[in-house]
Amino acid sequence: MAHGVVVGIDLGGTKILTVAATPEGRILARRRVATPTGRDGVVGAMRDTVAAVLGEAGADGPAALGVGAPGPMDPEAGVLLEPPNLPGCENLPLAEIFRGYYPGAEVHVENDANAAALGERRFGAGRGVADLCYITISTGIGGGIVAGGRLVRGAAGTAGEVGHMVVEPDGPQCHCGLHGCWEVLASGTAIARMAREAVASSDGSGAAIRAAAGDDPPDARAVDAAAAAGDAAALRIVRAAVRYNGIGFCNLIQLLSPARIVVGGGVSRAWDRYIAPAAEWARQNAFDRPGRMCEIVPADLGDDVGALGAVAVALGDGDRGVGA
Numbered sequence: 001m002a003h004g005v006v007v008g009i010d011l012g013g014t015k016i017l018t019v020a021a022t023p024e025g026r027i028l029a030r031r032r033v034a035t036p037t038g039r040d041g042v043v044g045a046m047r048d049t050v051a052a053v054l055g056e057a058g059a060d061g062p063a064a065l066g067v068g069a070p071g072p073m074d075p076e077a078g079v080l081l082e083p084p085n086l087p088g089c090e091n092l093p094l095a096e097i098f099r100g101y102y103p104g105a106e107v108h109v110e111n112d113a114n115a116a117a118l119g120e121r122r123f124g125a126g127r128g129v130a131d132l133c134y135i136t137i138s139t140g141i142g143g144g145i146v147a148g149g150r151l152v153r154g155a156a157g158t159a160g161e162v163g164h165m166v167v168e169p170d171g172p173q174c175h176c177g178l179h180g181c182w183e184v185l186a187s188g189t190a191i192a193r194m195a196r197e198a199v200a201s202s203d204g205s206g207a208a209i210r211a212a213a214g215d216d217p218p219d220a221r222a223v224d225a226a227a228a229a230g231d232a233a234a235l236r237i238v239r240a241a242v243r244y245n246g247i248g249f250c251n252l253i254q255l256l257s258p259a260r261i262v263v264g265g266g267v268s269r270a271w272d273r274y275i276a277p278a279a280e281w282a283r284q285n286a287f288d289r290p291g292r293m294c295e296i297v298p299a300d301l302g303d304d305v306g307a308l309g310a311v312a313v314a315l316g317d318g319d320r321g322v323g324a
């Protein structure tokens with residue numbers, strides 16, 4: 001366990017959020033910058049934000065430093081491989097680079113969804129649990145799995161891609177190439193697609209969604225507003241998303257028997273509409289004992305989940321396990 005200041009870096013395609021925190025997860029300082037283009041820009045911005053948060057926290061160097069970054073990557077070596085939304089960062093050895101800047105610090109790098117799972121596990125809604133699924137339902141559906149106190153990476157390091165489990169073989173095609181992935185049927189993007197289809201239909205059934213969207217393109221928020229007013233087309237879309245969320249949760253319970261499924265992401269903010277009925281369905285349709293033993297709860301860390309996840313990564317949770 002590290003003593004002193006721990007640094008977590010949430011490296012995304014559009015922004016970098018870096019925090020200095022205590023090992024208990026109390027944030028002492030934070031910096032958020034837009035992600036520059038190109039390798040040198042990205043590394044330089046990361047280094048500058050780390051120096052800034054350390055300065056504000058009154059620390060010379062981090063006791064430990066963690067990065068949550070988009071995959072694919074090699075977490076053991078701490079190398080980004082070919083992250084599609086970070087052009088120029090192919091084969092970037094982040095762990096080695098930051099060990100060079102801070103020779104005394106322990107440095108770890110992890111896939112962002114796995115980092116978020118570790119963050120909720122250590123500091124958020126997954127505290128105290130050794131068998132946990134973390135799922136984020138926003139523009140896509142991503143996740144991370146902790147089983148028996150260990151982060152599950154799989155042989156290829158890609159385990160936890162819950163959003164690309166097929167839940168409807170004859171469903172629409174996903175950007176990954178498969179048909180009927182959970183993500184293409186129940187993510188915020190999927191809800192927006194169904195909303196556009198309803199608005200475009202010639203029978204006028206999408207009028208309430210159209211009105212709720214106002215001047216913006218119809219999206220999940222417009223569906224939510226129209227559904228709250230009892231609109232039939234919006235409720236049909238909600239039912240479809242709930243059905244696939246339920247199948248996804250049920251499959252996770254059957255496969256892993258988690259003690260807790262922690263659900264975050266923008267869509268989950270409409271918990272009673274999109275998540276609660278799906279959770280209920282999943283727990284009732286899974287095998288009796290694992291169904292009863294699985295809680296499905298909202299994520300706790302909000303917009304800090306990536307950065308606090310990186311703090312958990314810094315503390316070695318990805319490589320050493322989280323314990324029980």
Ligand SMILES: [Zn+2]
Nearest residue numbers: 164174176181
């Ligand atoms: Zn897919």
